[in-house]
Amino acid sequence: MSAPAAGKKYHRRLLLPGLSWISLTYVIPSILIVVYSLLTPQLGGGVVWDFTLDAWAEVFASGSRSNIGWQTVGTALVFGILATLVVSIPATVWARSVGRSEHRALAFGGVFGLLVAVNHLAGGYNNYSAVFARSVVWSLWATVICVVLALPLVVFISSRESRVAKNALLVAVMIPFWTSMLVRTFAIRFLLSNTGPLNNMIESLGFERQVFLNTRFAVVLGLVYTALPFMILPLYAAVERSDRAQLDAARDLGARPLRVFTEVFLPMVKPGLIVGSTMVFVLSVAQYLVPTLLGGGKTNMIANLLDLQFGEAFNWPLGAAVAALFSLVTILSLYLVVGRNEELDLA
Template sequence: MMAARAARAASGGSGTALRRSAAPLLAPGLLWISVVYVIPGALILVYSFLTPKLGGGVVWQATLDSWEEIVARGRRSDAGWGTVGAAALRGIATAAVAAVPTVAAARYLGRRISRGLGFAALLGALAAVNHLASAYNNYTAVFARSVVWSLWATVVCICLALPLAVFISSRSSPVTKNALLIAVMVSFWTSMLVRTYAIRFLLANTGPLNNLIEALGLDRVVFLNTRFAVILGLVYTALPFMILPLYAATERVERAQMEAARDLGARPPQVFADVFVPMVRPGLTVGVVMVFVLSVSQYLVPTLLGGGKTNMIANLLELQFGEAFNWPLGAAVAALFSVVTFAGLYLTVGRRDQEELL
């Protein structure tokens, strides 16, 4: 990533000739990437076309069985049209309710109304998908659930990380800044397994949180094995990956530009939307991609906080590679999901942000 950007900066953006002559220098990096990413990726794809061997592994005999199985399991329905209708209704209701604040926000920020409506529609679609994903338990539902929950985690991470990043970068003393940044990273020092167990302990039916709730005179709440617990775990795990790039981006925000916007008549929310967000956008993009990719492939969190079974994609993979000993099917699921995730990111992350990422 950095190497490519440095090369671009050095070439001053002038011409591909320089970049071509730099190709030999890039060779070790490219070799590394191919050993670490391309070859294993290709191997997974190859395995998905092989025959499963009893007790794990593959028989080198080509077949389309795994892919046919995926299609079949993706379509298998354990809920009726009623569920679909309910999901649609829920989507429409969500969009309608969401439209009020989003359109108001669009008006307030001087944007087109259609942008507000579009955002409301997106929220509605997500709600509908979410509803379907919790009603069904076929492969499509697992895919959808992984994506929606990860999106939720990403949104929550943005909401938590943005004020925090601004807070850290607005500290005047570098000592304070470093101390806060270390505090953010300190969670990396403990094994993720331990941390996830800790959350599990906190949220347990007889855990501290529920004890507190009971002490307040309320009924105990079931947190574990719910969507709430999984998303909380995803947020907890991925939050530093949102804070750090956002912090780096907010550090580069020029106060003068925000003041200039203010000076030109922009109210504080407009300054935020029109100047601040575009300026931190590169960092935001990095954070979004990192948090989403990390969350969508999470295994520990859905297993320990979501009750295992087939919560998210990683659980499905575990099931195929572990219990079912169907490696080709697992490989096919992994390959398909990688392609879907990559295509999704490619389509949703804008051109300029993609350059920023590379």
């Protein structure tokens, strides 16, 4: 199908407003970031125009803490294997259901497990790759947990008979998100604090008070809480427009529930899963507020380090280098997830 040449030109001109906006707000700043990452920091913020690779050396420098004992290695192994299983089992089931290669699914789980293990080992290290690994792994956990939480909920909502009930439930999902995220995150803080309701309950049941706030647990909880609707809504759209008759047909033809789920249902909602996962991952990996308020400065993610370098540390080049690398990682992972799925319908 080829449009007339004039028409093509016309269409191209339509791109102009959007394109100039994007170059003004994204392309030019991106170039600036790369340039800044090659300069010398100035006390009080800003840069001195002396070219140096110091910032990049710092980003890739290895940490100086060397207290990784056998215990750390052992737990890293256990965590790695667990994570591999958690991801590769469903991935393999899915791969089988859609007729894709199971090896790739296993490999995917293996890579995830490896990342988890490395992250655990890197937990003792104080360099930037550890922060990157941590941010990515936690965001993956958040994504997986969001899928697990959202799927049953979405099926439940979608199977309501009346449209009013469906809409009411959907609105109920969104209502908390109409209050400021800052307020909600402070509320979680209060809930998890040493003297908060959760600990009061635990104590009244006769157990010891636990430290929940300012732990990895709290941060991942916050990530999931923040991003869950962005999984629920696309997934709901996918489930809504999936063909219920096919599920019935599969059942009538004698497929067991698990098989209906993996071979008929999952392939139908795949686009929703991909869109939802992408949004949850991207939102989580760039989170600033959640690790700040729920991590107590002890469990920082990339955005916190960025903030530190552009703020208190007065090291703009280092911040710019981290930002450039961060953009690269995000774009690459987006490309891997979205760019190669031709069949993906983002609408």
